[in-house]
Amino acid sequence: xxxxxxxxxxxxxxxxxxxxxxxxxxxxxxxxxxxxxxxxxxxxxxxxxxxxxxxxxxxxxxxxxxxxxxxxxxxxxxxxxxxxxxxxxxxxxxxxxxxxxxxxxxxxxxxxxxxxxxxxxxxxxxxxxxxxxxxxxxxxxxxxxxxxxxxxxxxxxxxxxxxxxxxxxxxxxxxxxxxxxxxxxxxxxxxxxxxxxxxxxxxxxxxxxxxxxxxxxxxxxxxxxxxxxxxxxxxxxxxxxxxxxxxxxxxxxxxxxxxxxxxxxxxxxxxxxxxxxxxxxxxxxxxxxxxxxxxxxxxxxxxxxxxxxxxxxxxxxxxxxxxxxxxxxxxxxxxxxxxxxxxxxxxxxxxxxxxxxxxxxxxxx
Amino acid sequence: xxxxxxxxxxxxxxxxxxxxxxxxxxxxxxxxxxxxxxxxxxxxxxxxxxxxxxxxxxxxxxxxxxxxxxxxxxxxxxxxxxxxxxxxxxxxxxxxxxxxxxxxxxxxxxxxxxxxxxxxxxxxxxxxxxxxxxxxxxxxxxxxxxxxxxxxxxxxxxxxxxxxxxxxxxxxxxxxxxxxxxxxxxxxxxxxxxxxxxxxxxxxxxxxxxxxxxxxxxxxxxxxxxxxxxxxxxxxxxxxxxxxxxxxxxxxxxxxxxxxxxxxxxxxxxxxxxxxxxxxxxxxxxxxxxxxxxxxxxxxxxxxxxxxxxxxxxxxxxxxxxxxxxxxxxxxxxxxxxxxxxxxxxxxxxxxxxxxxxxxxxxxxxxxxxxxxxxxxxxxxxxxxxxxxxxxxxxxxxxxxxxxxxxxxxxxxxxxxxxxxxxxxxxxxxxxxxxxxxxxxxxxxxxxxxxxxxxxxxxxxxxxxxxxxxxxxxxxxxxxxxxxxxxxxxxxxxxxxxxxxxx
Numbered sequence: 002x003x004x005x006x007x008x009x010x011x012x013x014x015x016x017x018x019x020x021x022x023x024x025x026x027x028x029x030x031x032x033x034x035x036x037x038x039x040x041x042x043x044x045x046x047x048x049x050x051x052x053x054x055x056x057x058x059x060x061x062x063x064x065x066x067x068x069x070x071x072x073x074x075x076x077x078x079x080x081x082x083x084x085x086x087x088x089x090x091x092x093x094x095x096x097x098x099x100x101x102x103x104x105x106x107x108x109x110x111x112x113x114x115x116x117x118x119x120x121x122x123x124x125x126x127x128x129x130x131x132x133x134x135x136x137x138x139x140x141x142x143x144x145x146x147x148x149x150x151x152x153x154x155x156x157x158x159x160x161x162x163x164x165x166x167x168x169x170x171x172x173x174x175x176x177x178x179x180x181x182x183x184x185x186x187x188x189x190x191x192x193x194x195x196x197x198x199x200x201x202x203x204x205x206x207x208x209x210x211x212x213x214x215x216x217x218x219x220x221x222x223x224x225x226x227x228x229x230x231x232x233x234x235x236x237x238x239x240x241x242x243x244x245x246x247x248x249x250x251x252x253x254x255x256x257x258x259x260x261x262x263x264x265x266x267x268x269x270x271x272x273x274x275x276x277x278x279x280x281x282x283x284x285x286x287x288x289x290x291x292x293x294x295x296x297x298x299x300x301x302x303x304x305x306x307x308x309x310x311x312x313x314x315x316x317x318x319x320x321x322x323x324x325x326x327x328x329x330x331x332x333x334x335x336x337x338x339x340x341x342x343x344x345x346x347x348x349x350x351x352x353x354x355x356x357x358x359x360x361x362x363x364x365x366x
Numbered sequence: 367x368x369x370x371x372x373x374x375x376x377x378x379x380x381x382x383x384x385x386x387x388x389x390x391x392x393x394x395x396x397x398x399x400x401x402x403x404x405x406x407x408x409x410x411x412x413x414x415x416x417x418x419x420x421x422x423x424x425x426x427x428x429x430x431x432x433x434x435x436x437x438x439x440x441x442x443x444x445x446x447x448x449x450x451x452x453x454x455x456x457x458x459x460x461x462x463x464x465x466x467x468x469x470x471x472x473x474x475x476x477x478x479x480x481x482x483x484x485x486x487x488x489x490x491x492x493x494x495x496x497x498x499x500x501x502x503x504x505x506x507x508x509x510x511x512x513x514x515x516x517x518x519x520x521x522x523x524x525x526x527x528x529x530x531x532x533x534x535x536x537x538x539x540x541x542x543x544x545x546x547x548x549x550x551x552x553x554x555x556x557x558x559x560x561x562x563x564x565x566x567x568x569x570x571x572x573x574x575x576x577x578x579x580x581x582x583x584x585x586x587x588x589x590x591x592x593x594x595x596x597x598x599x600x601x602x603x604x605x606x607x608x609x610x611x612x613x614x615x616x617x618x619x620x621x622x623x624x625x626x627x628x629x630x631x632x633x634x635x636x637x638x639x640x641x642x643x644x645x646x647x648x649x650x651x652x653x654x655x656x657x658x659x660x661x662x663x664x665x666x667x668x669x670x671x672x673x674x675x676x677x678x679x680x681x682x683x684x685x686x687x688x689x690x691x692x693x694x695x696x697x698x699x700x701x702x703x704x705x706x707x708x709x710x711x712x713x714x715x716x717x718x719x720x721x722x723x724x725x726x727x728x729x730x731x732x733x734x735x736x737x738x739x740x741x742x743x744x745x746x747x748x749x750x751x752x753x754x755x756x757x758x759x760x761x762x763x764x765x766x767x768x769x770x771x772x773x774x775x776x777x778x779x780x781x782x783x784x785x786x787x788x789x790x791x792x793x794x795x796x797x798x799x800x801x802x803x804x805x806x807x808x809x810x811x812x813x814x815x816x817x818x819x820x821x822x823x824x825x826x827x828x829x830x831x832x833x834x835x836x837x838x839x840x841x842x843x844x845x846x847x848x849x850x851x852x853x854x855x856x857x858x859x860x861x862x863x864x865x866x867x868x869x
Contacts, residue, residue, distance in 0.1 A: 234739075236732045243725055246714035253672050253711055254726040254779065255697040313716055 016306065016322050020329065027333035034336055038210035042218075045208070046283075048328040049221035052321055053276040054299035055306075056228035057269035059320040062303050063232065064265050065245035065312025066122040068111065070129030071273050071299060075292030077137040078104050078277035083146040083287035086153055093152045101274040107133070108270020112263035130296070138289045145288040148281060156220075157282025160213035169219070170205040174198045176226075180234075217279045224272055228317035231268070241265060245312025301348075302327055305355045367431065368393045368558045369414075369527055374425035376409055376418065376582075381798075383409040384423070384582045391527065391558040396549060398561045398573035398590070402602055402859075403658055403824040405579040407562055411529055414560075415449050416442035429527075448520030449529040452536075454512055456504050456519075463487035463500035466519045490518050494548055510541025514548055521557075528552065529560040534568060535659050546572055564657040566595050566863050580604050599863065603826070603855035616834060619648035621685075622818040623701075623787045628679030630661065630668040630842075635676070639665045640842040642679075646787060646818040651809065653833030654822045655858050661842040662822045663706055666789045670696045670703045683786070697726060702780030704773075706791040706822075712776040713764050720746045720760035722775050727782040749778045753808060770801025777808065787818045794828060806832060826855050840864045 027035040034040060054071050061068050078100045085096035111129055115122040148154060161169070177197055181190045208214040232238040240261050243251040252258050276295075281287045300310075306323030308315025330351065334344045369391040376384040384406045391397050399407050412418050414427065416436035427434045429445050436442045456465050463483050464471065472482040487500035496514060504512060513533060520528055530549075534542045549559060549572055563569050569576060570590055577587040578601040585601045586593075623646045630639035639661040646652045654662050668677040671690040681688055683699050690696045696703070705711035713722055723746050724731050731742045746760040753774045757767060764775055773793060780788060790809070794802040809832060813819055823829050829836055836853050838846045838861035846861035 234736055236728050236735050236737055239721060239725075239728060239737060242717065243714050243721070246716050247710075249711055250714055251725070253670075253693050253703065253705055255692075255694045255783075256725070257692075257694060313714065 013307075013316075013319065013322075016319065016326070020322065020326055023326065023329050023333065027329070027336065031333070031336045035333060038207050040332070040336070041207055042211035042215060044325075044328055044332045045218045045221075046215050047332055048325050049215075049217040050276045050280050050283075051295065051298045051302060051327060052221045052324040053224045053272050053279070054295060055302035055320040055324045056224050056317055057272035058296075058299040059303045059306070059308055059315055059317055060228065060232065060238075060241055060265050061122075061269050062300070062308045062310060063245050063312065063315050064241040064262060065248060066115065066262060066265070067126065067300070067310065068129075068266070068269055069123065069126040069296050070107075070111065070133055071269070071276075072292040072295035072297075073130050073133035073137070074104060074107055074270070074273045075277045075280060075295055076287075076289060077107075077133045077140070078274050079281035079287040079291045080137040080141050080146060080289065082153075082278055082281050083148050084140065086148060086150055087146060093150060096153070097278055100278060101271055104270040104274030104277070105267045106270070108266040108268070108273070109263055111270075112266030115266075116259035116262040134289075134293075141287070141289045143289055145286050147286045149285070154282050154285050156216055157279050157284070159216050160208075160211075161216065161219060163209045163213055166205050166209055166214045169214070170201050173201050177201075217283065220275060220279060224275065225317055225321045228320075232317050237261065237264065242313055245314075247313070298327060299324075301352050305352065307359065367391070368395075368429065370426075370428040370431075371410070371414065372426045372428070374410065374413060374423055374427075376413060376423040382582055384413075386425070387579065387582070387584050389577060389584070389587075391560060393526075393556045393558055394553045395575065396553060396559040396561055396573045398563065398569040398576045399579065400563065400566070400569060400576060400598060400602060401579035402826065405602075406582040407579055408531070409582075410579070411449060411531065411560070411562070414442065414527075414529070415439060415447055443523060443525075446524055446526035447529070448523065448525035448527070449531065450513065450516050450520065450533060452532045454509075454516055456512055456516060458505040459503065461501050461503055462491075462498060462507075462515055465504055465515060466490065466500075466522050468519075486522075490522055494518060494521075494551060496548075508541065510537045510545065513537070513545065517548060517552075521552075525557070527558045527560070529562070531562045532564065532659070533561075534563065534565060542568070564659075564863060566598060569598075570595065578602055599856060599859045603859050616649050616651075616813055618650050618834065619816065621645050621647050622683065623820075624682040625669060626680040626682070628665060628668060628681075629677065630664045630673055631676040632664075633675060638842050639668060642837075642839065642842075642844045644820075644837050644844070644847075646820055648786075648816050648818055649813050650835070651813050651819045651821055651833045653829040653836040654820065654839060655826065655829045655836055656824075656839035656862050658824065659841075660839040660862065662839055663791050664842075665839070666703065666791055666820065666822060670701060670789065672696075672703070697783050697785075700784070700786035701789065702726075702783050702785030702787070703789040704776050704780055704791065704793055706795065708769075708772055708776050712779075713772060715765045716763065718761045718763055719750065719755065719757060719767075719775055722764055723749065723760075723778045723782060726779050727784075730782070745782070746778075749781065753778055754804065768797075768801070770797040770805070773797055773801075773805065774808075777805075781812075785817065787820065788812065789820045789822075791822045792824065793821070794823070794825070802828075826858060829858070830855065838862050 024036060058068060058071065081103060082096050082100040085091040085099050086093065091099055111125050114120050114125045178194055181194050205214065232241065240251065240256050243254070243256060244258050244261060248258055280291060302323035303315055303320045304310065304323070305326055306315065306319030308320065327348070330348055331344070334347065367390050371387070371389040373386040373388055374384050375386055387406065387410060389410065401407050413423050416439045419437045420435040427436070434445055457468065466487050467483060472479045484500055491498050491500060494514070498511065504515065517528065533545060537545065552559060561569065561573055573590050575587060575589050576593055576598060578585045578598060580602060585604060625645070626643050627641040628639060628643070629637055629641050632638045642665055644652060656662050664673065667673040669681055669690065671692045681690060688699050690699065709715055714725070720742060724742050728737065731738050731745070743760055750757065750760065755771050755774045757771065764772055767775065794805055809819060821829065821832060830853055834850050836848045836858065837844055838858055840862055841864065848857060
């Protein structure tokens with residue numbers, strides 16, 4: 002039993018170790034460019050959009066579902082935000098609210114079709130992948146829509162001033178302490194708090210050495226905390242894993258499996274909307290091709306992070322680490338001027354390899 | 367002698383499934399194998415068909431007087447042995463001919479020779495006097511026809527020994543008749559048949575000899591003519607050493623649950639439970655006995671709102687009529703359900719004891735949708751001690767527990783919903799004797815505390831030892847009801863095998 006417990010954390014530590022090794026490797030290969038504050042800030046920025054999608058995707062995967070449409074929904078949502086802002090003059094807040102609402106409605110539709118009509122999630126969202134891409138192409142008439150509103154662009158491009166960064170870091174540490182003392186306070190929890198707090202401090206320090214914490218990164222971290230909170234502390238989160246682990250047992254235990262599936266798709270919808278807003282703001286424009294293949298990146302991040310597509314397994318932390326590993330590969334290989342097609346070959350191989358090693362390890366236990 | 371199995375002994379880690387069982391079969395004979403659930407029939411057939419390979423059992427198998435060693439299913443097939451299981455193994459989307467010759471479809475360089483296939487299939491079907499188009503898709507045929515196709519498939523592989531495991535359980539009467547027609551034809555061709563069935567009437571109709579197994583031993587082998595139904599039942603039940611059941615004097619109080627003419631329909635709109643009524647009182651254990659397929663689980667699933675199909679009937683809880691549309695309603699009303707097959711219906715096997723135990727009552731462990739993990743932890747810890755679950759912490763994964771402990775986790779899950787009525791469906795299946803004994807103590811304690819319990823079990827001693835009253839079901843119908851005093855294994859078996867109640 003103890004071995005089993007250790008095995009779980011072993012997987013998390015292995016991933017961290019792989020990440021650190023990758024960082025050191027790229028640092029060495031790029032002759033000291035990779036581990037500079039500027040590049041690390043850039044790396045976090047690159048992680049944020051995929052990371053936010055991965056947090057939502059993880060919850061969907063935990064419930065034994067899948068969503069192939071997030072890339073297209075991201076494109077549609079980005080386009081809507083841009084049009085609402087520039088053509089319909091909804092204002093920044095109005096556009097954001099509209100975008101999030103529509104994304105949640107799309108999520109609800111996907112969830113409803115799969116839960117209540119028993120259409121496999123794969124098919125529903127494959128349909129979504131095609132249809133929503135079509136919708137944005139029609140809406141934008143194939144043109145890229147530029148965004149000039151400085152407030153909106155700030156969501157994707159601005160950084161937090163140094164002192165505000167520190168204030169947020171202090172709040173984060175306070176929350177950490179508060180959450181952990183809700184449970185039994187052992188020497189292990191104290192150690193955990195110290196470790197996590199020092200991570201927060203180091204992170205804030207490094208980001209401040211660059212330009213301060215980028216807003217997208219702050220939003221990504223908030224989304225992952227939200228995901229952690231949902232999966233680890235709420236009744237709903239517990240139900241997600243139960244549904245993914247054994248849907249029949251969950252149903253017989255009096256869980257409304259269908260309703261919970263609809264809700265998890267709505268949450269993924271909201272997070273996709275958030276990712277779309279950041280993406281559009283960062284590009285300062287909405288292209289009809291925005292978000293192509295993003296769904297696969299999000300799924301890959303979850304899977305690299307230890308989630309099982311059968312459902313019932315996987316953590317938000319793992320998914321975030323998975324997203325960070327993917328972004329590290331992107332960033333590092335680009336710095337090394339490795340050509341696009343080679344990058345894709347390597348990323349594909351690593352995805353299959355990671356799951357292969359994980360499966361081999363699981364068989365032994 | 368076509369087949370001889372000599373003093374077959376098979377032991378599993380915790381139990382001796384077969385003890386020096388002998389069985390033989392002549393050419394053109396239909397030899398019935400009967401016995402209660404768990405008597406060892408399927409273990410014997412698994413040895414015959416190579417599922418349990420040579421070396422994993424003691425004893426010898428001879429075919430035509432020659433010693434045979436089957437190391438896998440293929441070896442047994444090559445010696446002409448074929449088993450038709452209850453669950454048919456046809457590919458529903460393929461044609462009759464394709465199914466019969468699956469794996470041996472005539473072809474040139476991978477291209478199917480359809481004319482050959484059709485001709486061979488037609489010839490085979492004609493031999494069995496079956497009026498079937500070999501190009502029909504199997505899905506469109508009735509279960510009875512599908513079964514006969516399965517037999518045709520076995521014959522096409524030159525099967526000489528054919529085992530039929532509960533072949534008529536899903537058939538209508540006319541389909542049974544045409545199956546018997548095929549069996550007679552096979553007998554005249556010299557095929558030996560082993561016929562396994564719970565339905566004694568059919569057994570007497572079709573078989574030449576009958577062998578009764580009980581607790582892994584051969585009790586009797588006689589010609590069907592020299593046997594009576596009463597004798598067969600007496601052999602099946604026998605006098606056994608009773609497991610020690612704690613003698614309890616239960617105080618029965620007011621009625622908690624009453625079910626009136628409850629009917630459950632399956633996917634094909636066939637009645638799997640037919641107008642069953644019963645009631646349970648506070649502190650009472652109602653046993654529901656019956657053979658596999660009697661509709662007992664379906665009855666409980668139906669009442670609990672978990673049956674995915676049509677149900678009819680009235681349910682009253684504490685005198686008031688209630689509508690149960692889903693397990694959510696049932697739990698709210700105060701019904702708990704320890705389902706059969708804990709891995710399939712009861713547990714989230716990858717999760718911890720704590721997460722499994724609170725799953726059905728999580729709302730009681732939460733404030734504003736946040737889980738109060740401290741409260742959850744301490745409640746689960748206490749319950750683990752109370753139920754004597756052998757694990758160090760609530761955070762242990764249930765997959766690492768023994769069967770008996772897993773079952774206690776499921777029981778704990780339902781106790782946390784604070785039920786008034788608890789359904790137990792085969793609660794001690796697959797757990798060892800000591801764990802069973804302990805489980806019985808827990809059930810008695812719960813009844814003493816005033817819980818109303820409905821116990822479905824295929825183990826007669828369990829039903830007899832625990833129940834205050836016993837309802838016996840056969841093919842979806844309630845056949846008889848006995849009080850603890852009146853019930854005997856013979857009476858229950860007579861009702862369970864479908865003989866009308868003697869008044």
